[in-house]
Amino acid sequence: MTLAILSTFLALGLPFFVWATEFQVTVGGPGILQFNPEYVNATTGDTVVFSFRQENHTVTQSSLDNPCQLADGGFDSGFVPVAVNNTDGPFPAAQYTVTDDNPVWIFCRQENHCQQGMVFAINPGDHYSTFKANAFGNNTANSTSTASATSSPTTTNSSPTSSDVQSSTAAPSSTSISATSTDAAVVNVTTTVTVSATAQPTSSVSATSSAEASTSTYAEHIVIVGVDGKLAYQPSNITAAVGDIVTFLFIQGNHTVTQSSFSYPCSSLAETSTSGQTGFDSDFMPVANGTSNYPTFTIDVNNTDPIWVYCKQTNPQDHCAAGMVFSVNAAASGLEGYPAFVNAAKQSNATTETSHSGSIRSAASSRNAGVALTLFAIITVLAL
Template identity: 50%
Template structure:
């Protein structure tokens, strides 16, 4: 693996003849905290040229599990800070060269202040995992150490039927769906997938733990190290499966236990589909994980009493009462208004080992 940092563009005559393709990546710019493009798919021998624009950024290797922390030597690399004045609009601009050694994923971030936590990350050969990598980085910027307020369960608001007219191109469609008062309004015709990282070394939380999704969107859970689940519950009983507490026959979803070894290089996934705007509550039913705050929500109404912080606080107060153990039942089929389970399977290979020749200043 070759990584070269240069103070300015140099003649290609001093660089060994490239046998592979060349990818050009712009780093930052006026008011821009991102790499452009955010990821590339490259073959061994390909070259990735980073061009640093205005402000002061880095190209620093990290890992999928710790997106905003530098990967130690000998596998890590770091361009160092490359300051560019706002008034410099013509260059030449600092550059850095990375030669791709193999097809394994390479995870990168900017270590300037909180740029990584604002989503300034990059990847080479991420497979389907880039969205999860970026989501994990941004979740580090939204975490809080302040204890949540005490919470008590209150009555759930009633679902109301909404009729909406949606225009897609030349077609106009009238649709009806169930909506909770105070929930988000649908904003897009196309669906989105929301990547959620579950657990990891020393981590008992979902990242991010609280999202807003539209009907038709999917949520994909990426299970990391240890043994976790994603199990649907209710606000009033956060640490008990919905199937055990529902009074109207709801079964809810359950990923089942997803054991992942500490040295694993592939990670299982589990996907649900959002059917309406009603809040969705979930937890990890492994031992005392829920009682330690390992809960998750979709479309929690943050302006009301049944918000995410109250849900998590209630889980901690109940201390996981009623949770099952790791010998629990297999995944359950969706019923009623619960999100639809679409798929589960092994994720792309994420482990890698490479030789770094070091940063060479030209």
């Protein structure tokens, strides 16, 4: 409706209507732990329709700082299972009505789904990448327990928790969520609850050392690379047990996870090792601004010796020399502790070889330059 037409309606006292937008969001799918799309920008009166697909998911409100926990007073669809062989529908759905322009943070509270990035947002602004990064690094259990497996299906009935929330007349196979300016809650939920096996975490790249892990149980440590545009790994020094894995999640920029040594913090271990160690190297992982697809790189912890890591990017500035380093099982202080490693990186004078995609430090080239200088000095003396 143009401004002129709108002014005419107002002048004549005639009613006019502003059409709301309906956003369709798919929840899950065969082997998919994701909301699609992962966020929308909506205005007051718009609706978001969540269409549940295969497996067993929820639409649960959380917060930016605690993405994997049910927010106080937040809404929750409850578990909505969809059979794996149901590929053509009909599919159960939940509807949310947008009441203002404030961000709304949402996650799936099925066990480990949020921690694998199954989150969604309405009006996230420029904070969605932070929200998803917080989810990947979240090890806190949800305040609402997840459904547990049973030998036979159970039926869960949830009734409205507030008189301000309008009830839905949806069929038993669907879930309806509505909201007013004063409240938001689960309403009229009637569904059969079962739990399917949850998917295991996957990584886009992996790297291991030659030794096998000595335990069958492990913990996964999430390390964020480049969060908020910072030249940093977060956290920057962790303690891990044998058998644990460390997953690096690349959030922004173009960084690497490259193994080095304490003596040569800004040179790859493959270039400086005197015993033939090759080390690991993720190579460059470019992540465009505004994307929600974050590459990962995983390493296995096979012993308790310190593991030293740096970013080999030097364009437009040297990331390692700026202090972008990381360690596993390094001491918190001392001559060979993590702070000393950071200082050594910042004071590194190693030369670089620049490639089209980035730069790699070469300690060998520094040594060769030193040998050449020494030979030149010897030849000069002999000539005299």
